[in-house]
Amino acid sequence: MSKKYEDIAEELRRRIDQGIYQEGQMLPQQIALAEEFDVSRMTLKKAMDILAMEGLLFRKRGVGTFVHKSTLWNTSSYKATEYRGLTVQLPDKKVESEIISFDIQFPSEELQKILLLDSNEAVYHIIRLRIVDKKPYILEDTYYVVDIVKNLTEEIIYESIYEYIRSDLELKVGGAYRKISADTPSDVDIKHLDASENTPVLEVEQVVYLANGTPFEYSKSRSRFDMRSYTITDIIPH
Amino acid sequence: MSKKYEDIAEELRRRIDQGIYQEGQMLPQQIALAEEFDVSRMTLKKAMDILAMEGLLFRKRGVGTFVHKSTLWNTSSYKATEYRGLTVQLPDKKVESEIISFDIQFPSEELQKILLLDSNEAVYHIIRLRIVDKKPYILEDTYYVVDIVKNLTEEIIYESIYEYIRSDLELKVGGAYRKISADTPSDVDIKHLDASENTPVLEVEQVVYLANGTPFEYSKSRSRFDMRSYTITDIIPH
DNA sequence: GAGTGGTCTAGACCACGGT
DNA sequence: CCGTGGTCTAGACCACTCA
Numbered sequence: 001m002s003k004k005y006e007d008i009a010e011e012l013r014r015r016i017d018q019g020i021y022q023e024g025q026m027l028p029q030q031i032a033l034a035e036e037f038d039v040s041r042m043t044l045k046k047a048m049d050i051l052a053m054e055g056l057l058f059r060k061r062g063v064g065t066f067v068h069k070s071t072l073w074n075t076s077s078y079k080a081t082e083y084r085g086l087t088v089q090l091p092d093k094k095v096e097s098e099i100i101s102f103d104i105q106f107p108s109e110e111l112q113k114i115l116l117l118d119s120n121e122a123v124y125h126i127i128r129l130r131i132v133d134k135k136p137y138i139l140e141d142t143y144y145v146v147d148i149v150k151n152l153t154e155e156i157i158y159e160s161i162y163e164y165i166r167s168d169l170e171l172k173v174g175g176a177y178r179k180i181s182a183d184t185p186s187d188v189d190i191k192h193l194d195a196s197e198n199t200p201v202l203e204v205e206q207v208v209y210l211a212n213g214t215p216f217e218y219s220k221s222r223s224r225f226d227m228r229s230y231t232i233t234d235i236i237p238h
Numbered sequence: 239m240s241k242k243y244e245d246i247a248e249e250l251r252r253r254i255d256q257g258i259y260q261e262g263q264m265l266p267q268q269i270a271l272a273e274e275f276d277v278s279r280m281t282l283k284k285a286m287d288i289l290a291m292e293g294l295l296f297r298k299r300g301v302g303t304f305v306h307k308s309t310l311w312n313t314s315s316y317k318a319t320e321y322r323g324l325t326v327q328l329p330d331k332k333v334e335s336e337i338i339s340f341d342i343q344f345p346s347e348e349l350q351k352i353l354l355l356d357s358n359e360a361v362y363h364i365i366r367l368r369i370v371d372k373k374p375y376i377l378e379d380t381y382y383v384v385d386i387v388k389n390l391t392e393e394i395i396y397e398s399i400y401e402y403i404r405s406d407l408e409l410k411v412g413g414a415y416r417k418i419s420a421d422t423p424s425d426v427d428i429k430h431l432d433a434s435e436n437t438p439v440l441e442v443e444q445v446v447y448l449a450n451g452t453p454f455e456y457s458k459s460r461s462r463f464d465m466r467s468y469t470i471t472d473i474i475p476h
Numbered sequence: 477g478a479g480t481g482g483t484c485t486a487g488a489c490c491a492c493g494g495t
Numbered sequence: 496c497c498g499t500g501g502t503c504t505a506g507a508c509c510a511c512t513c514a
Contacts, residue, residue, distance in 0.1 A: 003502070030481065040504045045482080055415060058451035061481045062512035066451060069354065077417050080318070081472040116307065175474050177293065179315055181467035182420035182440040200438030200463065202420040211474070213296035213304060225438065229419035232470060234319040236413050236449070241483070268500065278485045283501080299500045300493035483509075490502070 008037050008047035016056055016067055027057070027065040055233035080180065080230040083173050083208060085162035086130050086138070093132045097158050100127040100139075100192065104146060114207055115145055115215045122146040126157055129192050136194050137227055142219035149216060174211035180204050180230055183222070193224050200225040246275050246285035254294055254305055264302040265295070293471035318418065318468040321411050321446060323400035324368055324376070331370045335396050338365040338377075338430065342384065352445055353383055353453045360384040364395055367430050374432050375465055380457035387454060412449035418442050418468055421460070431462050438463040 015021050027033070034044040048065065051057045059065045078089055086095050107115065107123050115123070124144045130137045144152065149165060156164045165171050183203050185195045195201065201222050208217040253259050265271070272282040286303065289295045297303045316327055324333050345353065345361050353361070362382045368375045382390065387403060394402045403409050419441050423433045433439065439460050446455040 005502080029479080040506090041481095042484095042505090043503060046502090048481095055413070058412070058447070059481060060450045060512080061510065062479080063450075064480060068451065077419075080418070080470050083472070083474070173474065174296065175293070176472050178470045178472065179467055180318070180418050180440075180470070181315075182438040182463035184436070184438055184463065198422070198436040200420040200422055202418075209296075212298045212301075213306065225420035225422065229417055232318050232416045232418070234321070234414050234416065236321075236411065243483080267498080278487090279500095280486090280503095281484060284483090286500095297500060298493080299491065300498075302499060478512105478514090480512075481510085483507100485507080486504100488502100488504080491500090493497105493499080495496080495498105 005046040009050040077229040096131040098129040138223040172211035178206040243284040247288040315467040334369040336367040376461040410449035416444040
């Protein structure tokens with residue numbers, strides 16, 4: 001069962017992409033669109049809310065709904081709120097992995113707090129280098145809760161862990177907390193990211209939750225400053 | 239006229255802060271809360287949507303609504319979606335400013351595209367060092383559209399520009415696009431941020447929009463890697 | 477005043493999780 | 496099966512902008 005407002009959001013997104021609704025141009029009024037899609041106005045508005053939060057539309061009360069101009073933000077930078085794997089973020093590129101370490105262990109006290117675990121509930125610990133178009137791209141240091149992300153194998157890690165979580169385990173990701181910071185390179189960074197002692201590093205520390213609120217991943221991902229950046233769209237509803 | 243769902247969100251936030259609804263605990267069902275606040279269930283749900291997006295609550299269909307546990311994310315890091323000034327972000331600290339340059343100019347071609355200006359519509363260009371507790375904290379390189387942020391003076395810049403925009407000009411901020419990246423320090427960074435040649439720098443590039451969708455600010459803010467980081471809460475609705 | 481989007485309702489029905 | 500939250504409706508009324 002698909003949700004009407006998601007379908008409509010999808011269709012409107014398509015029309016903007018294809019230029020049927022052009023940059024800066026006004027869209028048909030909500031009532032007309034509601035009639036076209038044969039839904040109530042509230043449902044149509046909910047679809048528009050999604051696009052407004054994504055930054056594609058903005059609305060002005062008493063005036064109308066417009067397509068936002070893009071410019072800066074369609075560059076080679078990644079949405080900070082992207083939770084799917086690199087394979088999805090870089091569909092045109094060749095993404096490979098090098099497994100630097102893969103083991104199973106009991107969580108430290110700090111990790112127990114973060115992932116809401118007892119000391120006897122094991123975690124996988126994976127250090128993995130992602131290689132894009134033959135160049136070292138990002139170094140991931142990740143912990144997964146074993147009870148949730150069951151039966152990880154080297155084969156899965158070599159491909160896409162998120163694909164496995166979604167398709168095989170049929171788990172739904174519900175969201176994440178992220179912290180973005182800069183850092184000096186560690187020895188490990190220098191070794192694997194093709195960095196020198198003075199190359200700044202961009203780090204994303206994150207806890208990822210299932211749709212039911214259970215945390216299942218804690219990770220730190222580091223990349224060279226000149227390889228990656230993150231974008232955030234922040235629309236305040238009014 | 240205040241909005242009911244904002245008032246209710248505020249009240250629920252207060253109850254979570256005060257521990258009336260405790261971490262991990264289930265809240266009263268939506269229908270009961272809707273009756274308590276004397277609103278429809280849709281309105282109550284909208285209030286909860288806000289708190290869920292903030293990451294305070296999560297809901298599980300068929301089960302109930304729970305208070306999210308916090309841990310990691312209440313540290314000394316700043317919400318990436320905070321658009322108000324430093325004065326608000328650091329209420330306990332002494333925030334001062336040093337004006338490095340302040341002039342008015344015509345926008346470059348690139349800036350015209352970003353801020354949707356003609357070549358004859360002037361912008362203020364401000365380079366300002368923010369000093370927190372006597373330490374250099376962040377170096378801001380900002381352009382404001384003169385037609386919108388009228389009559390800027392050195393006095394205003396020395397204090398809080400956002401306070402001026404909100405209180406005196408009575409403009410409402412509607413959102414922003416941000417890009418976070420790391421960089422090597424520039425000469426200006428080294429000079430003003432108490433950085434050496436090898437100190438990584440964290441940069442936030444942003445375009446800020448009024449509530450009506452008009453862009454009015456383009457800026458790059460840089461800080462030393464060890465002075466600042468940004469957090470993002472990302473909840474996928476389901 | 478005419479036309480836009482924003483809020484709110486009262487109620488129906490659906491999807492999901494646990495018993 | 497029951498109880499939870501999620502979706503959707505049809506319509507009312509409000510707030511804002513612009514002619």
